[in-house]
Amino acid sequence: MTVAVIRFGGSNCDRDTVQALTSMGIDAELVWHEDGLPEDATGVVIPGGFSYGDYLRAGAMAARSPIMTEVRDAAETGTPVLGICNGAQIGCESALTPGAFTTNESARFQCEHVHLRVENADTPWTERYEEGEVVEFPIAHGEGRFEIGDDELDELEADDRILFKYCDAEGTVTPEANPNGSKHSVAGVLGDDDTVAVLMPHPERVSLADIGPTDGQGVLRAFEA
Amino acid sequence: MTAYTATVEVRLKTGVLDPEAETTQRALERLGFELSDLRSADHFEVDLDAESADDARERADEMAERLLANPTIHDYEVSVEER
Numbered sequence: 001m002t003v004a005v006i007r008f009g010g011s012n013c014d015r016d017t018v019q020a021l022t023s024m025g026i027d028a029e030l031v032w033h034e035d036g037l038p039e040d041a042t043g044v045v046i047p048g049g050f051s052y053g054d055y056l057r058a059g060a061m062a063a064r065s066p067i068m069t070e071v072r073d074a075a076e077t078g079t080p081v082l083g084i085c086n087g088a089q090i091g092c093e094s095a096l097t098p099g100a101f102t103t104n105e106s107a108r109f110q111c112e113h114v115h116l117r118v119e120n121a122d123t124p125w126t127e128r129y130e131e132g133e134v135v136e137f138p139i140a141h142g143e144g145r146f147e148i149g150d151d152e153l154d155e156l157e158a159d160d161r162i163l164f165k166y167c168d169a170e171g172t173v174t175p176e177a178n179p180n181g182s183k184h185s186v187a188g189v190l191g192d193d194d195t196v197a198v199l200m201p202h203p204e205r206v207s208l209a210d211i212g213p214t215d216g217q218g219v220l221r222a223f224e225a
Numbered sequence: 226m227t228a229y230t231a232t233v234e235v236r237l238k239t240g241v242l243d244p245e246a247e248t249t250q251r252a253l254e255r256l257g258f259e260l261s262d263l264r265s266a267d268h269f270e271v272d273l274d275a276e277s278a279d280d281a282r283e284r285a286d287e288m289a290e291r292l293l294a295n296p297t298i299h300d301y302e303v304s305v306e307e308r
Contacts, residue, residue: 057295064292093295100297107244147241147298181242 003028003043003223006071008062013048013084013204020207020216021045026223033062037070043080043223044071046087048140048202058101058143059089068094080124080222081196085141088188088198097191097198098156099148101141105181109142114179116187116201117167120160123194128218134171135164135215137201139179144200146182146189153183163188164199197222226274228308231285235294235301236266269293272308281305 003021007014007030014030021028028045031038052061062068068090075081075096083091091097104110113136121131129135148156156162164187168177178185180200188199203216237243243265250263271288275281282305294301 056292060292060295092297098297100295102241102298103244105242105244107248145242145244149297181244 002038002041003045004031004038004041005029005045005047006031006033006037006067007047008033008049008051008065010051010053011047011049011086013086013202017045017047017084017204020204021220021223023208024217024220024224026220028223033065033067036067037074041074041079044074044082046071046081046083046090047204048085048087051086051090054143057089057093059086059091059093062086062090063093072096075191075196078195081191082125082219082222083196083198084202084204085139085144085200088200089143091191091196091198096196097189098152098161099146099186099189101143101200102145102147103143104141104145104179109140110144110179111138111140112179113138114187114201115167115169115171115177116164117171117173119162119165122160123163123190123197124222125188125190125194125197125219126163128221132171134167134169135218136206136213137203137216138205139201141180141200144182145180146184146186146200148183153186156186156189157184161190162186163190163197164201226276227278228272228274229278229281230306230308231271231273231281232304232306233269233271233285233289233293233301234266235269235289235299236264237298238300241298267293278305278307
């Protein structure tokens with residue numbers, strides 16, 4: 001009953017994620033990608049960082065590493081998979097989730113707190129929140145702008161596969177509250193079903209009660225047995 | 226087998242924002258250059274041995290499909306020359 005937090009060369013939120021999960025009573029362990037996915041993994045987190053130095057495109061190399069085939073197989077049998085930040089870029093690059101996360105509109109690396117509105121509270125990743133609830137997570141990325149074809153985006157909206165949108169403190173989605181130019185202010189999406197989720201903001205960085213707010217715990221509680 | 230160089234040009238699809246190109250354009254304008262637009266692209270040169278130019282092109286095409294380009298945001302072009 002262990003959540004596997006996959007470490008690639010260049011991952012740097014792997015230990016934070018394990019600490020956040022274990023502090024919540026969820027068993028988690030680091031897994032070096034070359035060692036493969038443990039057979040008893042009950043969940044998978046692809047953590048943030050700069051796997052393979054963001055060569056070619058953020059997440060492009062890790063997405064094509066052998067362990068991702070195992071992650072895909074695990075997801076197909078219902079094992080929950082969460083990609084955070086670089087993990088979200090890897091999720092999209094490996095087509096586990098739709099769209100792409102690419103260069104911020106500002107062309108800069110942005111490290112700041114943002115407000116997110118819960119768009120769909122009927123998923124394992126968001127069921128601890130209310131639909132329309134506003135939460136505050138940090139972002140830390142240079143390539144977090146969600147891009148996708150207009151038709152595909154309309155489908156995502158229609159199918160309720162958008163988990164979070166960037167918004168202001170009151171929960172209004174505005175261009176000013178969109179930190180990176182993401183289409184429709186999308187911050188996190190589901191894969192083909194709700195087994196796989198990715199988001200650019202960092203729930204694991206707002207999950208330790210000892211150091212501040214715990215808005216992010218709701219996402220991580222999807223891994224509770 | 227013949228030695229070829231396959232060139233793969235990967236560029237953003239029309240309409241996809243390119244913040245790095247916009248920043249580069251602004252920097253050129255600050256240097257006093259006059260320009261109406263600037264687009265950037267990634268350029269890969271792949272040396273390979275193949276039975277024919279078509280074979281070389283097909284393999285480079287698959288490289289672009291599977292790694293060099295991200296079909297969500299990119300278009301790409303492949304050209305092949307004997308080396």
